[in-house]
Amino acid sequence: MNEISIGLLGLGTVGSGVVQIIEDHQEKLMYQVGCPIKVKKILVKSLDKERAIEVDPSVLTTDVNDVLFDPEIDIVVEVMGGVEQTKNLLIQALNNKKHVVTANKDLMAVYGSELLTVAAENGCDLFFEASVAGGIPIIRTIVDGLASDRITKMMGIVNGTTNFILTKMNNGGASYDEVLKEAQELGFAEADPTSDVEGLDAARKMAILATLGFSMKIDLADVSVQGITGITEEDLQYGKQLGYTMKLIGIAQEDDGKVEVSVQPTFLSNSHPLASVQNEYNAVYVCGEAVGETMFYGPGAGSLPTATSIVSDIVVVMKNMRLGVNGKSAISPQYQKNMKSDAEIFSKYFLRLQVSDSIGVFAEITSLFAEHNISFEKILQLPIQKRVVAEVVLVTHHASKRDFEDILGRLRDLQSVKNIKSCYRVERSTGN
Numbered sequence: 236m237n238e239i240s241i242g243l244l245g246l247g248t249v250g251s252g253v254v255q256i257i258e259d260h261q262e263k264l265m266y267q268v269g270c271p272i273k274v275k276k277i278l279v280k281s282l283d284k285e286r287a288i289e290v291d292p293s294v295l296t297t298d299v300n301d302v303l304f305d306p307e308i309d310i311v312v313e314v315m316g317g318v319e320q321t322k323n324l325l326i327q328a329l330n331n332k333k334h335v336v337t338a339n340k341d342l343m344a345v346y347g348s349e350l351l352t353v354a355a356e357n358g359c360d361l362f363f364e365a366s367v368a369g370g371i372p373i374i375r376t377i378v379d380g381l382a383s384d385r386i387t388k389m390m391g392i393v394n395g396t397t398n399f400i401l402t403k404m405n406n407g408g409a410s411y412d413e414v415l416k417e418a419q420e421l422g423f424a425e426a427d428p429t430s431d432v433e434g435l436d437a438a439r440k441m442a443i444l445a446t447l448g449f450s451m452k453i454d455l456a457d458v459s460v461q462g463i464t465g466i467t468e469e470d471l472q473y474g475k476q477l478g479y480t481m482k483l484i485g486i487a488q489e490d491d492g493k494v495e496v497s498v499q500p501t502f503l504s505n506s507h508p509l510a511s512v513q514n515e516y517n518a519v520y521v522c523g524e525a526v527g528e529t530m531f532y533g534p535g536a537g538s539l540p541t542a543t544s545i546v547s548d549i550v551v552v553m554k555n556m557r558l559g560v561n562g563k564s565a566i567s568p569q570y571q572k573n574m575k576s577d578a579e580i581f582s583k584y585f586l587r588l589q590v591s592d593s594i595g596v597f598a599e600i601t602s603l604f605a606e607h608n609i610s611f612e613k614i615l616q617l618p619i620q621k622r623v624v625a626e627v628v629l630v631t632h633h634a635s636k637r638d639f640e641d642i643l644g645r646l647r648d649l650q651s652v653k654n655i656k657s658c659y660r661v662e663r664s665t666g667n
């Protein structure tokens with residue numbers, strides 16, 4: 236190989252980072268892959284737009300076919316986003332025998348297996364390291380680094396926007412709306428933050444991780460999702476008193492061949508390794524049967540961190556080209572999908588209730604839990620600011636989701652329970 240040519244689809248924040256890393260790390264890249272990497276064409280929306288980096292104008296095009304049908308382009312790097320149309324473009328690229336590297340989790344969460352099949356049929360590589368947790372090499376860690384182990388649980392802080400918001404709420408006593416506004420001003424949160432704050436962005440990433448970690452095709456629809464919009468300062472105050480930190484946590488867990496995948500606001504005990512992940516940072520905590528607890532930490536977004544993962548994927552494609560083994564590394568899932576029922580999903584729960592301040596209320600509530608054989612780990616009744624009725628916080632021992640939801644339904648029917656203010660999953664690390 237004298238030279239490898241790349242075609243970029245998109246030149247936004249991440250695309251600019253890719254161009255910059257290829258330029259800045261040229262010498263190291265060349266040593267690793269044995270020839271120079273050239274960015275031959277870049278698809279952009281407008282030729283005249285001002286760019287964060289300097290690019291030779293002759294490289295820019297507004298015609299996607301200049302990338303997809305250029306016989307000299309070996310690798311197409313997709314950093315423009317979008318799902319349906321982008322999928323069709325990438326299928327075209329693969330059918331034209333071009334390897335594909337993408338950062339697109341929305342696309343991979345929905346069409347990942349279809350695209351991997353098309354890639355394999357064409358003898359092409361399709362890599363997507365940047366699609367989960369930006370600069371953290373978590374996909375390669377799960378697929379290669381832990382290939383020898385059986386992964387039992389993955390917990391991820393895989394959305395930087397929500398981690399930033401929750402960190403600020405936790406530290407500053409500010410409300411969700413105030414912190415969201417600050418995050419938007421600082422450029423962390425999108426003008427329309429729906430997919431971040433409603434947990435969808437994290438759900439897509441967890442679907443990708445679960446599929447790879449458990450070798451089972453987990454669809455986005457298999458992920459139970461709850462966002463952070465309902466979290467209040469009072470919830471966080473109570474959490475602090477109990478030694479918990481609130482995080483938006485993606486959980487993918489396997490027990491006896493059955494899997495659960497969810498994204499939800501979760502109280503972590505302060506000693507959990509994920510509890511100290513602050514601001515916009517991401518981390519993925521992975522438990523393996525043999526290795527035990529591991530954790531991978533780093534930036535989940537941003538131009539250069541995300542581009543690092545993309546360019547590393549390019550390096551792997553090029554190494555495979557040299558060895559003549561492109562399209563051979565993707566393996567289809569080993570197992571049929573087998574999701575747990577609600578009766579098989581167990582966790583501890585934090586429950587905050589407003590109750591009438593009268594005799595016998597506690598007995599009434601606790602008897603509901605006793606019926607399901609669920610005991611309490613912690614019970615708290617403390618006055619907090621603005622209190623109008625008696626407020627009680629209960630933390631249960633392990634309970635099934637089915638039993639817990641049954642109890643919630645019955646609590647709603649009790650005269651003495653005025654309001655179920657909030658309810659969160661509680662997690663401790665397996666190491667303590």
Ligand code: HSE
Nearest residue numbers: 393394395396535536
């Ligand atoms: N919106 C995402 C986040 C960016 O906040 O983490 C990276 O996918």
